[in-house]
Amino acid sequence: MPYVLTLPNALKRWKVKILDNELLFEEPHVTIVFKTELWRFGLRSRTFLDDYPRPDKLPQMLMAEIIANVATLCDEWNKRFPTNPVSQDNGDKAER
Amino acid sequence: MTPIVFDAQTESSTKPTVVDVLVPRWVDSSQQASKAAQSEDTKTVWIIKKPNLADCLAHHAAEAHSSRKTGYLVLLLNARSALLPPLAKRFRAVACIPSALPKHELDAVLRVADREDRFIGGMVDEHSQTLTLWRGNFHPVVVPFEAFPATGNGVRPQFNRFSVTDYGRTLKFGEYESAADVVLFEYAPDFRRRLKQTRFAKEQSLGASIRRLRKQRRLTLNDFGDVDPKTLARIEHGKVQRPRSETLKQIAKTLRVPQDELRSY
Numbered sequence: 001m002p003y004v005l006t007l008p009n010a011l012k013r014w015k016v017k018i019l020d021n022e023l024l025f026e027e028p029h030v031t032i033v034f035k036t037e038l039w040r041f042g043l044r045s046r047t048f049l050d051d052y053p054r055p056d057k058l059p060q061m062l063m064a065e066i067i068a069n070v071a072t073l074c075d076e077w078n079k080r081f082p083t084n085p086v087s088q089d090n091g092d093k094a095e096r
Numbered sequence: 097m098t099p100i101v102f103d104a105q106t107e108s109s110t111k112p113t114v115v116d117v118l119v120p121r122w123v124d125s126s127q128q129a130s131k132a133a134q135s136e137d138t139k140t141v142w143i144i145k146k147p148n149l150a151d152c153l154a155h156h157a158a159e160a161h162s163s164r165k166t167g168y169l170v171l172l173l174n175a176r177s178a179l180l181p182p183l184a185k186r187f188r189a190v191a192c193i194p195s196a197l198p199k200h201e202l203d204a205v206l207r208v209a210d211r212e213d214r215f216i217g218g219m220v221d222e223h224s225q226t227l228t229l230w231r232g233n234f235h236p237v238v239v240p241f242e243a244f245p246a247t248g249n250g251v252r253p254q255f256n257r258f259s260v261t262d263y264g265r266t267l268k269f270g271e272y273e274s275a276a277d278v279v280l281f282e283y284a285p286d287f288r289r290r291l292k293q294t295r296f297a298k299e300q301s302l303g304a305s306i307r308r309l310r311k312q313r314r315l316t317l318n319d320f321g322d323v324d325p326k327t328l329a330r331i332e333h334g335k336v337q338r339p340r341s342e343t344l345k346q347i348a349k350t351l352r353v354p355q356d357e358l359r360s361y
């Protein structure tokens with residue numbers, strides 16, 4: 001079951017979630033959906049993984065919600081993807 | 097805490113190149129079915145929900161004498177196999193997708209530039225344990241159920257509850273949701289090539305490809321049988337110029353891809 005961040009009413013058309021199946025060689029991230037557009041926000045680097053669509057289209061209120069809940073989002077990612085946890089730089093440290 | 101940076105990590109865009117806008121038209125009557133069969137507009141997507149209208153369209157398509165193919169056809173139903181030859185004769189592609197995007201999302205996806213990176217719907221076959229998905233560019237992708245592994249916290253996909261959501265960017269199996277990118281990366285070579293040129297532009301080596309696949313398969317360096325974990329790590333980090341053929345063969349076998357395609361990941 002994806003983790004879906006509960007957002008205030010003003011942001012009810014936005015979705016912020018951690019899916020159950022992702023590309024695991026990329027940085028752990030949260031998926032942000034609004035209508036036809038989708039952003040991926042990295043939980044390690046706290047930067048956007050793609051330059052399209054433009055990150056500055058996101059409302060500041062939404063980013064504030066994500067940052068306020070980033071610890072929960074990291075926990076939820078780690079539960080789903082223990083082989084690529086947020087805490088590791090590249091997911092390979094344990095194997096070196 | 098690390099500061100928030102609003103700039104993207106890469107300069108290159110992952111924006112796909114498809115620019116043709118398609119025009120969806122819903123077929124709600126036998127007159128419209130006849131019109132669809134006679135149409136010469138290659139940019140129209142005809143969408144049918146009712147089985148009797150699909151029959152009607154197939155009849156008109158069989159009657160049509162034009163050798164040119166017209167637009168695309170979406171059947172939002174479990175079509176009989178006998179319907180497909182007459183429809184395929186007339187339309188550029190026929191997507192049979194009993195599980196599709198909601199109407200307003202389907203209409204929107206067919207009009208967006210990056211529709212090739214989205215799924216408009218699909219069909220589950222429990223017998224063969226496969227899922228046939230249709231991209232917005234009307235290319236089908238056939239995927240085994242194994243492409244959707246259980247999560248670390250034990251959530252498994254329910255294939256009998258398949259649907260597509262988030263304007264084609266998420267595949268939903270009951271309570272389980274998968275990013276469309278995962279399927280496209282594994283099963284759509286054109287998408288993978290584009291990703292290598294953009295998102296992975298700085299990591300083009302064979303070793304980087306092996307590492308990506310290993311991560312995606314949730315394997316550790318110790319899971320490759322006779323291949324020494326240290327050797328594999330050296331290959332992944334580009335410290336082995338020419339890996340032995342036998343080593344690559346074992347790596348490809350463990351990763352379940354043909355050896356000559358390793359580099360494409």
